[in-house]
Amino acid sequence: MDKYTELLKNKNISPSIQRVKVLQYLDNNRVHPTVEQIYSGIKGQLPTLSKTTVYNVLQLLEEKKIIKSISGSDGREHYDFCRLPHGHFKCTECGDVYDVEENFVYQGSQMIDGHKINDYNLLFKGICRNCLKKGGENDK
Amino acid sequence: MDKYTELLKNKNISPSIQRVKVLQYLDNNRVHPTVEQIYSGIKGQLPTLSKTTVYNVLQLLEEKKIIKSISGSDGREHYDFCRLPHGHFKCTECGDVYDVEENFVYQGSQMIDGHKINDYNLLFKGICRNCLKKGGENDK
């Protein structure tokens, strides 16, 4: 039994081929891919795959805290395999998302002001090193 | 000269009535409104207002660091007048965004891993106190 199948079973999720493939893709492509990227990335191996399924799987995996979603400000979600807590950096030029070590570690309670905290994210924004190289002028 | 006009001039932005009204709205409605809310909120005073203008103004104000945008994961941006640094909490049930005192204060440099940092945000997610009251079952 491969490790993704096992991970899913441990979380009481029946390990359909679609779910395993999405998980595998996220593990092998740690670039915070979008739904589109995930879909295109595994469509070759699962020709009947529907984009709706990718959405469904991602939603399920996030609910079960196996992955996290990251929202930049460009109307596209990015997805990230959960590991050690870390922050993210999103380039406002090209939209790519990078990991950064810098992080906020929240030691507080599960409640803040009466709200139940399920998760948190630290997101930096700016211009990534690649875009800086290309056109440093655009220095908004 | 009112305080919004003054603020805009200080930032070298010509203080059109649309810009002033958006700014005023954000200052008076500190609930992290969406574009839709801002638009509806001032349409009464500016009957010719276009939603495109609201988008334009918000983009400009964010570039000039007068406001911040907050992306939950529901495909809707929220906007916040800049003040003391603070974190945000987004309810995954109703979509509302709340301020929280809890925050990450970044003292590091303006560069991380070669990326130019322009901004950062700390976002908590969970179920807000109102939704908890209504239906505590949905305890994802």
Next chain:
DNA sequence: TTGTATAATTGTAATAATTACAAATTTAAC
């Protein structure tokens, strides 16, 4: 094994936020 209930996937259509863009209007400079 066979039938049946349940769960998961698929495809299409609908929704909704955002952006592109060109025309119209306003503002500022000379």
Next chain:
DNA sequence: GTTAAATTTGTAATTATTACAATTATACAA
């Protein structure tokens, strides 16, 4: 006051996401 530049407006296009019903696969009992 005329002209150029900046801003606003409205429409159309784009794109991500969701809703939903139909199909397919899976699990389980007889």
